[in-house]
Amino acid sequence: MAYGSDSAFTAWLAINGQTLPAGAPxxxxxRQRGSQYVDNTYGSRFWGVPTLGIAQERAWPRTGAKAYGQIIPDDVIPVAIEQASYAAAYQEAIxxxxxxxSATAIGAVKRKKIGPIEKEFFEGSGDVVADGTLKLSAVxxxxxxxxxPETTLASLGLWAVG
Known part of the structure; x- marks a missing residue:
């Protein structure tokens, strides 16, 4: 099941001044594609765990989720999650x-020179799928x-033996 509803997606499009292009699914x-994008791209970074565990199709609702310093009830899918899936769905439509x-590191080029023209490419993170994943600012x-947070903080521990 996708996040939200068709009517809420249509309303979101209208509020944002968007229309689906002719021939769009x-x-x-x-909505299904947008929901999959949200879950596949961000699911492992959401606070908490899916309320129904592995039996649950989507990443939300979640147990132990939080935002703005508040715990989100186990049966709630925040409006922002639905709207993020709508933004991704619109991207898929356009x-x-x-x-x-689809990515492969095979044949990746660091520097290429043909005659007097030389190109150097920025290095990626080493994760070709992550480097190739579309990031939408609205989402x-x-x-x-x-x-x-994406980064993990290193911790420093002091040990005393005595």
Whole structure:
């Protein structure tokens, strides 16, 4: 099941001054793709765990989730999660296939020189899928309060033997 509803997606499009392009898949299909993008890209970074564990199709609702210093009830899917899936769904409508990544590190080029023309490419993180995954600022902004930080802090421990 996708986040939200077709009618809420249609209302979100209207409020944001967007319309689906001619020939776009129907709202239910776009919402499913947008929901998969949100879960696949950010699911491991959400606070808490799916309320029904591995039996649950989507990442939300969650147990132990929090945002803005408040615990989110176990049966709630925040509006921002739904809206993030709508933003991703709209991206999929205007550019089909943009939410999915196929990547390989084979043949990656660091520097290429042909005659007098030379190109050097920025190095990625080493994770070709992560480097190739589309990041949408609207989605990132909506989900930020619900995500654990990407970086882990190193800890320093003092041991005393005595």
């Amino acid at each position: 129907d709202a239910a299909i776009l 550019k089909p296939g943009s939410l999915t990544v 990132e902004g909506l989900l930020a309060p619900y995500l654990k």
